[in-house]
Amino acid sequence: MELNQAVWLLLVTAIVLANIPFILSNRLFLFIKVSHKSIVVNLIEWFSYFLLTGLFAYQLENKSMGHVSPQTWEFYTITLFMFIIFAFPGFIYRYNLKKFLKQNKV
Numbered sequence: 001m002e003l004n005q006a007v008w009l010l011l012v013t014a015i016v017l018a019n020i021p022f023i024l025s026n027r028l029f030l031f032i033k034v035s036h037k038s039i040v041v042n043l044i045e046w047f048s049y050f051l052l053t054g055l056f057a058y059q060l061e062n063k064s065m066g067h068v069s070p071q072t073w074e075f076y077t078i079t080l081f082m083f084i085i086f087a088f089p090g091f092i093y094r095y096n097l098k099k100f101l102k103q104n105k106v
Helices: 003-023 039-065 073-086 088-103
Strands: none
Touching: 003 039, 003 073, 003 088, 039 073, 073 088
């Protein structure tokens, strides 16, 4: 796999995984069916998807480049905030738009 393809695959995967906890409000980790999830459970699930994306990125970098570059705390802080930005559409849908659509049902 070329490096350009690996970057796009990682970005798409990160965007999808960042939004899954908020879009699927009746599933926990895609497999466990629940009746309701609180925001704390959503954030724990979201953070675990962040860690999963990090492991996927590590493996992808190792496979596409042959080695993994050492990183400092700044890199991990930036990736955390990028993951927060990626999760914004799902968060807005779950906690703002869904309630608004229910209230304005005609």
